[in-house]
Amino acid sequence: MRLNPCELEIDLFCKGVAIDGDLPRGLLRTRAGLGSGLELVLPGAPPLKKDVWVNAPVTEPFVRDTPFLFRGQDILDRRTGEAYAATIPPEPPWYARPTSSGKLMRQVGVMQGTYLGIYVGVSCTFWRQGLECRFCTTGLNEDVQSRKSVEDVVETALAAKEESGVTFVHLNTGYQGGAAARIVAPFVEALKRHVGVLVGVQIAPEAPKFEFDALIDAGADHFSFCFEYMDPEVFRRLCPGKEQAMGQEAFFRALEHCQGRMPKGACSGEIIAGNEPIERTLEAIDWITSLGAFPTVCVFRPLAGSAMADEPPPRYEDMRRVMKHMWERCRDRSVPIGLAPNIEVSLVCQPTDAAYLADGTLGDRWYMWKLGLLRRLARPVFRRRMRPQPA
Ligand code: SF4
Known part of the structure; x- marks a missing residue:
């Protein structure tokens, strides 16, 4: 079943994301010690149309088993074949x-x-x-x-x-x-x-x-x-x-x-x-x-x-x-x-x-x-x- 943006956010938090190819910007370890992953924006979907921001784990060992693959402009769920649009926010100048x-x-x-x-x-x-x-x-x-x-x-x-x-x-x-x-x-x-x-x-x-x-x-x-x-x-x-x-x-x-x-x-x-x-x-x-x-x-x-x-x-x-x-x-x-x-x-x-x-x-x-x-x-x-x- 297709996930809504919040469900995808939660699943990414739990499983992380693999990356196909090079990243346009590096990963920054964030303060508070809770995150060090890939910043992504998941576009909103009806009825709320609210975009969802997620910092998805990338480097932690458990990400080895993730079904999610970031392909530059979308995330493929390799379990279902569903693709979800996702963008990396540009690095602040x-x-x-x-x-x-x-x-x-x-x-x-x-x-x-x-x-x-x-x-x-x-x-x-x-x-x-x-x-x-x-x-x-x-x-x-x-x-x-x-x-x-x-x-x-x-x-x-x-x-x-x-x-x-x-x-x-x-x-x-x-x-x-x-x-x-x-x-x-x-x-x-x-x-x-x-x-x-x-x-x-x-x-x-x-x-x-x-x-x-x-x-x-x-x-x-x-x-x-x-x-x-x-x-x-x-x-x-x-x-x-x-x-x-x-x-x-x-x-x-x-x-x-x-x-x-x-x-x-x-x-x-x-x-x-x-x-x-x-x-x-x-x-x-x-x-x-x-x-x-x-x-x-x-x-x-x-x-x-x-x-x-x-x-x-x-x-x-x-x-x-x-x-x-x-x-x-x-x-x-x-x-x-x-x-x-x-x-x-x-x-x-x-x-x-x-x-x-x-x-x-x-x-x-x-x-x-x-x-x-x-x-x-x-x-x-x-x-x-x-x-x-x-x-
Ligand atoms: S989470 Fe605990 S150990 Fe880490 S900075 Fe906060 S108080 Fe210190």
Whole structure:
């Protein structure tokens, strides 16, 4: 049976893609240690007509068995003979330019779909302590470990906004020994003041709550908290640093706190599907959406170089069930998803992608209609928030 764009996205996450011939651009290891594959855009299909961005695994050993073959302009499913259109987004022209300090802009920030992801701070402390999260490869990424100044980040974000139409910059740090919020704050302020973009922050809850409040006051538009797993035993085993330094509860309280202070749908809980029983993943989605936040669900990728490199990737059928559940819970809780302009994420299946999995009930159609209306009503709000703001 022919897959819709979201089903193809999920199957690519689970199986990866082989490549026929040469690539027009190289593969970039992205920050956060969750992806290092081929960026692809899958054109939208009726009835949604929404394009789907996917970062498909290429180099990991499990890709040897993939049925998918990228042929330059399409992906062949060798099981069924079906061909799916797919394009590689062009490499941003600013990637190869240096900032005024001489750092290449692609070493400062990386496009992950249509947004700019930037790792700030020094490399994650857990890597130096041997307590890194077992799925992560951030510590192997040299670009991540080199320090970036506020000027480097502002210049790169300005180029990304002007030349690639970026509307959203996502700042991320690994564990910074209690200093993450203070490290991130000057970047948030400078991006809001000099660039005029939406700014997301992904840090661990290593700081007291008032430091999150200070970031909200500085203009942060979004927070995501990576608690990864709902099952406390799995969290303890696969995230030993997070367990020892903060504990799972700290992530829950931080998400509750920030979502409680921000508009519905502004925050997300980030989880990895495929390493704990599916029922626990569904439970995590239920809990995140009950707060009015949205789930960011990564399909587990056994990355080469990580401690879990030899684990099998998850099954497509399980991941499809998870993503459908994500759509249904966002719908049931009326979480406003996809309102901000031009934010497509290639490393995860977004709740808006999962709309392709909807059964088309009256509730689905009503929710989609509401989202369309909210998107129009929210336009002036986002326009305002994307203007450079005086101090
Ligand atoms: S906190 Fe975990 S996932 Fe994040 S950078 Fe550190 S080791 Fe990697």
